[in-house]
Amino acid sequence: MRRHNISRRGFLKLAGASSVAITAGITGLPSPLKASAKQEATRGARFLKYDRGVESPSFCEMCFWNCGVNVYTRKGVIHKLEGNKLNPNNRGHLCAKGNAGIQSTYDADRIQSPLIRTGKRGEGKFKKVSWEEAYKYVYKKLNPLIDEFGPETLATFMHGTGEPYPHMLTMAIGSPNITIPAYSQCMGSREMAWALTFGTGVSGHETFDMSNSKHMIIFGRNMAGSVQVREAEDFAEGLARGSRLTYIDPRQSESAVRATDWLQINPGTDMALALGFIHVIIRDNLANMDFARKYCYGYNELSKHIKKYTPKWASEKTGIDAKTIERIAWEFAKDAPNVVAIPARRMTRYGNDTQTVRAIAILNALMGNWGVPGGIFIRSKVPVNFPKEELPDAPDARRADGVGEGEKYPLAPTSLGRTNGIYEATLTKKPYPIKAWILYGTNPLSHSSIGVNNLYKAIDNLELLIAIDTQFSDTVMYADVIFPESTYLERYDAPFVQKDKTPFIALRKPAVKPIYDTKGCFEICKGIAKEFDLDDWFEKSPKEQVEELSQVLSKEQMETLEKDGVLLFEDVDPYPNASGSALNFSTSTGKVQLYVKDLEEMAKKQGDDFSPLPVYKDPVMPKEGEFRMLFGRTPHHSHARSQNNWVLLELQDDTPVWMNPKDAKKMGFKDGDMVSLVNAKTEHKSDHSERLKVTKRIKEGSVFIHHGFGHTTKAWTRGYEKGTKENWFISDGVDPLSGAAAFHNGFVKVVKA
Amino acid sequence: MSLIHKKTKKQKNLAMVIVGDRCIGCDACYVSCKTDWDVPAMKEAFRTKVFEVEGEDVHGNPTIGFLPTLCNHCDNAPCVDVCPTGASFKRDEDGIVLVEPDMCIGCKACMVACPYDARYYNEEEQTVDKCTFCLPRISNGLDPACVATCVGESRNFGDLNDTNSNVSKMLKDATSVYKLKEDEGTSPNVYYVTLNY
Numbered sequence: 001m002r003r004h005n006i007s008r009r010g011f012l013k014l015a016g017a018s019s020v021a022i023t024a025g026i027t028g029l030p031s032p033l034k035a036s037a038k039q040e041a042t043r044g045a046r047f048l049k050y051d052r053g054v055e056s057p058s059f060c061e062m063c064f065w066n067c068g069v070n071v072y073t074r075k076g077v078i079h080k081l082e083g084n085k086l087n088p089n090n091r092g093h094l095c096a097k098g099n100a101g102i103q104s105t106y107d108a109d110r111i112q113s114p115l116i117r118t119g120k121r122g123e124g125k126f127k128k129v130s131w132e133e134a135y136k137y138v139y140k141k142l143n144p145l146i147d148e149f150g151p152e153t154l155a156t157f158m159h160g161t162g163e164p165y166p167h168m169l170t171m172a173i174g175s176p177n178i179t180i181p182a183y184s185q186c187m188g189s190r191e192m193a194w195a196l197t198f199g200t201g202v203s204g205h206e207t208f209d210m211s212n213s214k215h216m217i218i219f220g221r222n223m224a225g226s227v228q229v230r231e232a233e234d235f236a237e238g239l240a241r242g243s244r245l246t247y248i249d250p251r252q253s254e255s256a257v258r259a260t261d262w263l264q265i266n267p268g269t270d271m272a273l274a275l276g277f278i279h280v281i282i283r284d285n286l287a288n289m290d291f292a293r294k295y296c297y298g299y300n301e302l303s304k305h306i307k308k309y310t311p312k313w314a315s316e317k318t319g320i321d322a323k324t325i326e327r328i329a330w331e332f333a334k335d336a337p338n339v340v341a342i343p344a345r346r347m348t349r350y351g352n353d354t355q356t357v358r359a360i361a362i363l364n365a366l367m368g369n370w371g372v373p374g375g376i377f378i379r380s381k382v383p384v385n386f387p388k389e390e391l392p393d394a395p396d397a398r399r400a401d402g403v404g405e406g407e408k409y410p411l412a413p414t415s416l417g418r419t420n421g422i423y424e425a426t427l428t429k430k431p432y433p434i435k436a437w438i439l440y441g442t443n444p445l446s447h448s449s450i451g452v453n454n455l456y457k458a459i460d461n462l463e464l465l466i467a468i469d470t471q472f473s474d475t476v477m478y479a480d481v482i483f484p485e486s487t488y489l490e491r492y493d494a495p496f497v498q499k500d501k502t503p504f505i506a507l508r509k510p511a512v513k514p515i516y517d518t519k520g521c522f523e524i525c526k527g528i529a530k531e532f533d534l535d536d537w538f539e540k541s542p543k544e545q546v547e548e549l550s551q552v553l554s555k556e557q558m559e560t561l562e563k564d565g566v567l568l569f570e571d572v573d574p575y576p577n578a579s580g581s582a583l584n585f586s587t588s589t590g591k592v593q594l595y596v597k598d599l600e601e602m603a604k605k606q607g608d609d610f611s612p613l614p615v616y617k618d619p620v621m622p623k624e625g626e627f628r629m630l631f632g633r634t635p636h637h638s639h640a641r642s643q644n645n646w647v648l649l650e651l652q653d654d655t656p657v658w659m660n661p662k663d664a665k666k667m668g669f670k671d672g673d674m675v676s677l678v679n680a681k682t683e684h685k686s687d688h689s690e691r692l693k694v695t696k697r698i699k700e701g702s703v704f705i706h707h708g709f710g711h712t713t714k715a716w717t718r719g720y721e722k723g724t725k726e727n728w729f730i731s732d733g734v735d736p737l738s739g740a741a742a743f744h745n746g747f748v749k750v751v752k753a
Numbered sequence: 754m755s756l757i758h759k760k761t762k763k764q765k766n767l768a769m770v771i772v773g774d775r776c777i778g779c780d781a782c783y784v785s786c787k788t789d790w791d792v793p794a795m796k797e798a799f800r801t802k803v804f805e806v807e808g809e810d811v812h813g814n815p816t817i818g819f820l821p822t823l824c825n826h827c828d829n830a831p832c833v834d835v836c837p838t839g840a841s842f843k844r845d846e847d848g849i850v851l852v853e854p855d856m857c858i859g860c861k862a863c864m865v866a867c868p869y870d871a872r873y874y875n876e877e878e879q880t881v882d883k884c885t886f887c888l889p890r891i892s893n894g895l896d897p898a899c900v901a902t903c904v905g906e907s908r909n910f911g912d913l914n915d916t917n918s919n920v921s922k923m924l925k926d927a928t929s930v931y932k933l934k935e936d937e938g939t940s941p942n943v944y945y946v947t948l949n950y
Contacts, residue, residue, distance in 0.1 A: 043842060043853045050889035080789050082901060093904045099784035224777035229904055236775050236905040240948070254778050257817040635779045647787055650796045651780050695807070696815040 053079050057565025058508045059496050061161060061488035062097040062104070063638040064182065064204065065089060065228040066496060068566055069098065071489060071511035078102050078489055078511055083229070087566045088502050089205065090229035097638050098229070100647045104487055105515065109644055109717055110471050111484035112516035121459070122478045124714060131519070131527060137481050139531035141464045142173075145435045151175045152397035153435040155422045160441035161493045161508075162485065162521025165538070166468065168391070169525040170438065172534040176395040177434065179417030181442055185449065188418075188740030190347040192411060193357030196596045197365065199586035203379065205500055208342050209574075210234040213374040214335035215244040217277075217328070218255065219270050219360060220344045225254035226633045243374075244335070246328050248273060250699035251630060251658070261328060264699050266319040267628055267744060268350040268619025274341070274359035275616060276314025276322075277329045279306045281366050286333035291368025295583060298595020298612070302362065305613040317616070336367040337577075338374030348449075351733040351742035355614040358596070362614075365592045371577030380572035382503040384552050392537060400425035400434055402739060409739030420449035420734065420741045427458040436464040440521065441485075443473035446640030446711065446725060449741035450732050453682055468524055472715035473640070484518040486510075491520040492542040495549055501574040506566045507546060609736040622747040626680045627663070627703045629746040631726040634706040643709055644719035655723035656693040657750065658704040664694045667750065674753040677703070679729050679746070686710075688724050689753030703750060765847040766913040767886055768942040769900075770920040771821055775907035778805055778819040782899035782908065789890075789898040792882070798873050800824070800884040801899050821908065823899070824871040824884035825933065825941030826850045832863035832872065841881075847912075848942060849888055854880040868937045886910070913942075923948065 053074040060067040060081075068087020072080045081101050085092035114134035119125025129137070145153050151174030156166050158180055170178050182204070183191070191201035202208075210216055210223070211234040223235035239245060239258055247259035248270060256262040265273060281287050282303050292299050311322035318325075332339050341363040347353045369375025401421025402408035412418060426434040427450065448455055459465065459478050467479035470487050485491075489511045496506040519527075526538035540548065550558050553567070561567040577583055587593050595612045602610040608617065622628050636651040637643055643653075657675055664670065671694035677686045688710060698704045709723025733742030786792065786801050801823040808816045826843075830850050833841045840856035841863050843849070852863070852872075857880040864872045864881060875882040887897035891910075895901065900908045911920035924930060927946035935941065 039853070039856055040839070043839070043856065044844065044851050044888075046854075047851060047885055047888040048892045050893040050895070052893070052895075080898075092901065093906075094781060094785070094902050095904055096780040096784045099781055099788055099902060102788060224779070224905075227777070227779045227781075227904060232777055232779065232904050233906070236777055236907075240772070240775055252815055252817070254817070258774070635777070646794045647784050650794070651783065696809075696813075697807075697817075 056509050056511045057084070057506070058488060058511065059087070059089075059506045060094065060098045060101060062101050062642065063228070064159070065230075066161070066506070067094060067098055067229050068506055069094065069101070070565065073511050076512060078105065084565050086564050086568065087506060088230065088500060088504060088568070089498070091233060093229050093233065095227040095229055095232070096636050096648060096651060097227070097642055100642070100645050101489065103645045103647055104470070104642075105489045105512070107471070107644070109715060110516060111469065111476075111482055111518070113484060114517070115482040115484075117480045121480075124477050126482065134481055134483060135527045135531050138464075138466060138528050141480065142436055143532070145463055146173065149433050149435055150397060151395065152177055152400065153433060154438065155179065155400065155426070155434050155436070156438040156440070157181060157419060157422070157442040157444070158440040160521070161488070161496070162440065162468075164494065165521045165525035166438050166440045168537050169529050169534070171392045171395065172529060172537045173532060174395045174397070176397055176399045176414070177401065177417065177422060179401065179419040179422050181419040181447075183413070183416035184418040184420045184738075184740040185348060185447060186346045188348070188412070188416070189353035189735045189738040190343050190345065190357045192738040192740075193343075193354045193361055196587070196598065197358060197361035197593050198370070202343075203499070205498065206231060206342075206345070207376050207379060207501070208234075208340050209374050209377045210243070210340065211237040211241070213238045213243045213338060213340050215246070215332050215339040217246040217332060217339075217341040217363070218248065219274070219342065219356075220249045221255075221342050222249075222253040222633060223255045224258065225635050226345070227635050244331060246332070250702055251632065251704050252697035253632065254635060261324065263318075263320050263324070266317065267630065267699065267702055268352075269318045271352060271356040271359050271614055272309070272314045272317035272616050273320060273325065274356065274363055275306065275309035275614065276311050276318070276325045277332070277363055278302070278359065278366065279309045279314070280311060280326050280329035281333055281363075282306050284330070286330065287366040288336055288368030291337070291370075292366065295370070295585065295592050296365055297587075297589045297591035297593050297597070301595040302613060309616065317618070333367065337369040337372045339367050340364065340369055340375050341367075348735075348741040349744040350619045351735055351745065352609075352617055352619070353735045353740065353742065354737040355609070355611070359614040362594050365594060368577075370592070371575050371583055373575050373578055377501045377574035378576055379499045379501060380503050380569070380574070381499045382497050382505060382569055384505075386497070386552060387548065390537075390539075398431070400431060411737060412739045418739045419444070421739065423448060423450045423455060423458050426461055427454055429461065433461070435462060436466070437462055438466045438468065439475060439479070440468045441470075443475045443640050445474040445478075446708065446727055448727060449730075449743065451682060451730075452725070452728050453684065454732075468521060470518075471641070471644070472713050474711055474713050477713045477715065483524045484516065485524065486514045486518040486520055490514045490518065492546060493520070494542045494545040501572075502568050502570055503572065504566055504568045505549070505561060507561060509546070606736070620745050622701065623680070626747040626749055627659075628701060628744065629677070629726070629729045629748045630698075630702050630704045630744060631707045631730070632704065634708070637706075637708050640708040640711070643711055643722060644716040646718055649718055649722065652706070653722045654690065655705040655709045655726075656691045657724075658693045658695055658698040659750065660698050660700040660702075661694050661696060662700050664692065669750070669752070670694065675750050676753045677724060677729055678749040678751055680749055681747070684728050685751070686724050686728060688721060690724055692750075703748065763846060763848050763914070765915075766942070767826065767847045767849060768911065768913045768920055768944060769823065769886070769897075770909045770911075770923045770944045770946055772907050772909070772923070772948055773818070773945050774947065775905040776803065776819040776821055777905045777907075778803055778817075779904050781902045781904050782821060785898040785902040786884075789887075793875060793877050798875065798882075800871075800882070822869065822871070822933075823943060824850060824886075825869055825939065825943045826886060827942065828940035829938055831866040831868065831937075831939065835862040835866040837862065849886050850883075851885055851888070852881050852883060854878060857881050868934050868939060869941075
């Protein structure tokens with residue numbers, strides 16, 4: 001990665017390999033030139049001026065974390081983004097991606113006007129049209145499909161702050177098929193497991209109190225390398241204050257390097273390790289029994305269940321020494337309750353993900369760390385009565401993605417849906433044909449669950465593909481009609497209201513007028529809705545929603561919000577357990593469910609995957625000569641959306657294939673060889689060759705690449721065909737409980753390019 | 754403020770103190786700096802950069818370290834010594850090393866002389882460019898761009914002549930302090946420390 005990008009200005013020189021590279025002729029220097037008196041007098045004067053420009057409030061949209069941002073413009077041009085010091089999501093800091101937000105706006109590769117496809121799908125031929133033409137096109141194409149197949153033939157995928165508007169449009173049209181990939185492509189299994197145990201999810205802004213922790217056990221959540229700013233800050237702060245870190249990952253990530261113990265676990269066996277820890281804690285009477293007696297349901301069932309999961313057993317499964325498992329369990333319990341066990345965020349891995357996180361949730365519960373500093377803090381709502389928005393009635397039609405009562409995934413939330421389920425339904429036309437998609441800020445071809453081959457086929461089954469986005473993407477290129485959205489620096493959005501440790505409201509106002517012929521998502525969806533005579537649902541624009549705050553906030557609060565861009569509500573207690581308040585859990589038993597009674601019936605009918613206590617099952621394994629395909633985040637890019645950003649491309653523009661030295665030796669490869677990946681199941685071979693990075697940082701039997709690269713849209717003049725698209729090589733599994741995807745059972749062959 | 758070239762003792766001794774193990778390698782500093790100072794869009798052009806250093810410990814286990822680098826604003830600055838025009842100079846009042854673009858003839862002698870590889874040639878401006886400790890920002894009450902954005906709060910900036918400054922306290926409390934290539938006699942003003950909380 002970076003090390004190999006260094007050309008002239010190399011680390012070698014820094015490390016002491018005396019003046020390499022630069023040999024610009026010292027000997028050929030011109031004779032000393034005497035500076036004039038005027039030059040002498042003004043030398044350096046320019047460096048004392050700094051025009052900060054005009055400040056306007058916003059929050060970041062380079063990823064989903066939404067850090068507070070102050071935007072500075074000089075003469076109508078954005079000059080600099082700075083973190084808002086008062087915003088709890090980032091406390092004044094921005095990551096590389098956040099700092100690079102300006103480039104997303106001033107990018108000539110953006111979609112610059114509404115477009116209608118003229119060539120074949122995916123060919124990239126579009127004609128520029130007016131907004132009216134684009135709206136009318138949608139009506140003309142979509143209305144006959146609704147007549148023929150019913151409104152549920154429309155499915156909508158959403159990612160971004162403008163989500164409420166495609167949601168409203170789809171509901172008003174009458175389709176239930178609204179999905180947010182953050183569930184089934186990302187956090188679904190984690191949230192489900194937490195909800196079954198504690199009655200609430202971890203939430204998108206995680207509730208792990210790392211800065212106060214004495215011991216964090218982290219199961220493959222790359223806190224330092226994923227850079228959701230507050231989490232990365234808390235992680236660094238906790239470690240600086242002396243917290244132990246047990247970090248579990250087959251790959252040595254940016255977080256693993258800071259660990260007291262980095263456990264290079266066999267992939268897919270995290271549950272076995274968690275069960276091993278639990279065994280030791282119960283066997284040696286290390287659980288917080290005050291908490292267990294008062295708040296937990298099913299301790300006795302758990303103690304019986306856990307007997308078979310000995311450290312010796314866990315060691316055989318995980319490849320981690322049994323003594324280490326015992327020691328870490330003891331150390332963890334010793335520092336309880338100011339300890340926390342943290343599951344991965346993108347918990348779409350091995351198909352046992354919900355039950356794996358269940359085991360991790362139990363590990364926390366046994367420490368009694370709920371509502372305690374250094375454990376799990378409690379979020380509070382913003383104590384303001386916002387005006388209730390009227391929503392269309394829930395559509396009658398059954399969902400196409402298997403979510404809902406009586407369906408295959410009855411526990412999955414209808415509010416989020418299963419993106420993977422919609423892909424399948426579109427492909428198989430079951431339970432009914434899906435003929436139209438709206439993509440809002442999503443790019444399934446770069447991150448999905450049914451394989452790129454199948455996704456192309458699914459797209460073939462569509463009569464209408466509508467895209468709303470700020471930029472092109474591999475999937476937007478397949479759209480029939482494209483609506484260009486203004487970037488977050490060019491538009492209003494509804495007030496950002498966050499339930500949190502310190503709840504808050506944040507503002508986003510446009511720092512500049514739209515550079516191209518673009519609109520906000522609200523205006524776009526309202527424009528489409530108007531064609532269907534449904535625009536009455538779009539009552540208040542984001543700007544009006546911001547202005548309306550003055551009706552529910554006091555004058556002082558309003559002034560603070562306008563001045564600071566954020567309004568905090570600090571009179572809350574994130575640690576009610578520590579301060580002696582009683583705890584409430586909105587589970588069916590009203591307790592922390594070590595044993596989930598709700599699952600008993602499903603377990604009887606459908607087996608161990610649904611067990612009220614986590615039952616371990618071995619992961620599927622690659623055949624001889626194949627490798628497990630692992631992928632994960634780089635600190636320098638977000639999702640598959642930032643790989644055309646010039647400054648982020650300077651930081652990373654390729655995806656070397658990581659391979660363990662033992663595997664490389666077996667294969668006859670050496671570091672730096674150019675290789676390609678071949679999907680062992682579909683035999684798809686990557687069009688792109690990659691440099692092999694031979695490193696002990698990846699476990700034997702697995703290869704690793706970074707996520708988000710390998711874009712095939714030529715509309716991206718900088719990011720085009722940089723790196724490998726992992727989406728070709730991941731598995732199409734499903735977690736039976738949550739219905740979320742399982743990506744890490746994909747196997748590849750590695751061949752010389 | 755009086756400007757330049759008065760041979761007085763430094764009123765301020767500006768320094769960067771980097772807490773090594775708080776750097777998470779996110780490179781926010783790189784982007785913040787490039788954006789604020791319009792550093793050209795090419796990999797070779799930067800005023801600060803974080804290096805990822807892979808190695809092995811004594812047991813043969815892999816290790817990574819992150820090394821943030823920038824101009825060291827040396828007290829004995831080789832770049833200043835070799836500059837034929839006086840474009841590269843060290844401010845008497847606070848020790849900041851600058852390049853005055855109007856006086857730079859682009860000979861690049863300073864780039865050769867700098868043992869830290871802290872300078873690059875700006876093709877657009879036809880001048881050598883480098884970190885200024887964000888003099889324009891600090892002159893106007895702001896932190897340097899890299900410090901302001903540092904996610905791990907690894908980077909700290911201040912005046913070592915002020916015993917109450919954050920950086921002075923950090924150096925006092927540090928369990929280890931090192932500077933890059935001190936053996937070259939440059940007396941750098943960027944410190945890498947380990948703290949014990």
